Amino acid sequence: MNVRRLTLADLDDCARLAKDRGWLPERHKWGLLFEVGEPYGIDAPDGDGLAATNVLTFYGDDHAVVSMVLTASRYERQGLAGRLMEHVLERAAGRTVSLYATEMGRPLYERLGFRVAGRAAKHTGVFRGEPSGRTRPATEADLDAILRLDAEVFGTDRSALLRRMFGFGVQVRVAEGGFGHCWRNDDNTVIGPVVARDEGTARALIGDLALHAGGEVRMDFDLSRQALIAWAGEHGIGSPWQVSMMVRGGELPGDRACQYLPFMQALG
Numbered sequence: 116m117n118v119r120r121l122t123l124a125d126l127d128d129c130a131r132l133a134k135d136r137g138w139l140p141e142r143h144k145w146g147l148l149f150e151v152g153e154p155y156g157i158d159a160p161d162g163d164g165l166a167a168t169n170v171l172t173f174y175g176d177d178h179a180v181v182s183m184v185l186t187a188s189r190y191e192r193q194g195l196a197g198r199l200m201e202h203v204l205e206r207a208a209g210r211t212v213s214l215y216a217t218e219m220g221r222p223l224y225e226r227l228g229f230r231v232a233g234r235a236a237k238h239t240g241v242f243r244g245e246p247s248g249r250t251r252p253a254t255e256a257d258l259d260a261i262l263r264l265d266a267e268v269f270g271t272d273r274s275a276l277l278r279r280m281f282g283f284g285v286q287v288r289v290a291e292g293g294f295g296h297c298w299r300n301d302d303n304t305v306i307g308p309v310v311a312r313d314e315g316t317a318r319a320l321i322g323d324l325a326l327h328a329g330g331e332v333r334m335d336f337d338l339s340r341q342a343l344i345a346w347a348g349e350h351g352i353g354s355p356w357q358v359s360m361m362v363r364g365g366e367l368p369g370d371r372a373c374q375y376l377p378f379m380q381a382l383g
Contacts, residue, residue, distance in 0.1 A: 152172035211363070265310055
């Protein structure tokens with residue numbers, strides 16, 4: 116049950132562990148999390164890869180996100196996930212901590228003091244529509260304005276992550292009062308983050324990013340956004356898969372009304 120900080124040399128074993136639990140390997144996603152977060156693991160006692168993992172990502176001095184909580188099927192129900200969670204909560208040092216939880220994982224998090232703060236769902240499909248004419252591709256020159264808006268809306272510092280959008284993603288787009296990003300995962304293109312001062316601007320960004328990406332896209336909507344979800348459904352996006360947004364030690368940061376899509380569930 117010894118916890119250690121993972122390195123890029125462990126990336127293949129992380130992908131193997133994900134596949135063992137029925138997840139996609141998502142090496143591109145894991146690579147970003149290794150860069151911006153603190154990945155931890157417990158080595159498998161039989162010497163075959165990793166028995167369990169999670170990742171802790173800090174936002175400023177007041178918030179942190181936990182993700183990639185995985186235990187190898189042959190080691191489940193032996194307390195490994197709880198041991199790793201205790202480690203990262205200690206590392207979080209009094210910060211508010213949030214995560215997205217499946218129904219299977221939720222009882223563990225509740226025992227550790229997390230509470231449900233909302234519900235979200237992954238929606239996928241091929242977006243149908245026309246360009247909005249309201250957005251344009253962003254350049255590095257737009258970064259300062261993006262960071263200022265995000266600092267105001269997100270409520271804590273995720274600038275280190277947002278600076279990676281131009282190298283990690285497929286495209287970043289901006290509009291008056293908003294920005295959005297999309298990135299390629301194993302089986303689709305994820306739209307997120309999308310931050311905007313109003314829903315009309317958010318729809319323009321989401322639609323233009325999805326049209327640029329082509330093929331199947333993924334959007335992780337807060338289930339309170341029924342009008343936006345209905346709009347996405349009218350444009351071909353459906354098949355929801357639900358999770359709980361959970362938080363410990365405080366409230367979710369920032370102005371949630373202007374946070375339309377997360378970067379990814381693993382990053383809040």
